[in-house]
Amino acid sequence: MRQDEIWDAHAAQHYDTPGTGMFAPEVLGPAVDRLATLAGGGAALELAIGTGRVAIPLHERGVPVTGIELSQPMIDQLRTKNADIPVVAGDMATTFVEAGFTLVYLVFNTIANLLTQREQVECFRNAARHLEPGGRFVIELWVPELRRLPPGTPATVFTSEPGYLGVDTYDTLHQHVVSHHFTFDPDHGRAAQVGRTPHRYIWPAELDLMAQLAGFELESRDADWSGAPFTADSRSHVSVYRLPPAR
Known part of the structure; x- marks a missing residue:
């Protein structure tokens, strides 16, 4: 099962569930609030931007957002809702847009779509290439059950x-x-x-090691976007990694 076969036109047309599921205000709102704060007045890059579930409301909050997306049908679906957000077609582990972002983010378990450890490490390195010194990389991911x-x-x-x-x-x-x-x-x-x-599922400790290989340090880890404490019983986490600031 290749990713371009999974995220085809049918998937793109049926991906959005306005007001329910991951599009519910109580799910989406805290994510956008947290990302807007973490952007710190700078520009954000979303890896695997999809149909713009997060990027569009973040853009409407005044955060300049650029996206990388492998699936052209998903990009086409985003374009029916917003024509202003720049999107580059390509793989989130290798495609480079430009440096200078203050925030790169990858939400809703999507790093696990990369099916090898090597690709997942390269995703961290690609995020680091896009960030300015002190910039943050945010990952939302489930804990293997x-x-x-x-x-x-x-x-x-x-x-x-x-x-x-x-x-x-x-x-x-x-x-x-x-x-x-x-x-x-x-x-x-x-x-x-x-x-x-x-x-490919990833334990939090393995994720932290991937971050270290790319030059990041773990800044925080919460159980959700609202900042609930992460515990041994948490089913997911929002992890914020940061590059060292410029000297």
Whole structure:
């Protein structure tokens, strides 16, 4: 499953869920608030900008935003909502736009779309190339839920609700997980539609080492965008890495 095959025209057209899910105000609002503060009056670069879920409201807050996006259909969908945000087509681990940003951010688990450790390290290095001294790289990522995985059982149900079933299958040898998304009409017996997305999961400690290899230091780690404390039971985290300031 290549990323350009996953994020095709159909995915782009059905990605946005205005007012619900990750587009809900209580989810999106704190993320935009925090990113606007971290930008510190400078310009921001979003890796894997998608359809502009975060970039558009951040741009409306007065933060100059540029994006990098691999999927042309996702870029086209963004353009139906905003024509002003510059977007460069390319891979988030290698594509370079320009230096001088105060903030680079990568949200909603997207670094895990890079399926090798090497690519994930290169993503950190690419973020560092874009930042001015003292600039920040922000990653939102889930914590691998291996404690929920009984020995000998390769899969877990992460969501079960009317009309939707989410199942993760794990390859712990390679730190790979494939999320299977089953959508169906709960009132009729028609066949379900199935979508699959592969990921390479990353422990927070491994993420910190990747950051060090790229010259970053961990500035903060919270359980969510509102700043809740990160604990051993947190299911996700927002990690802020910072380059050393100029001497």
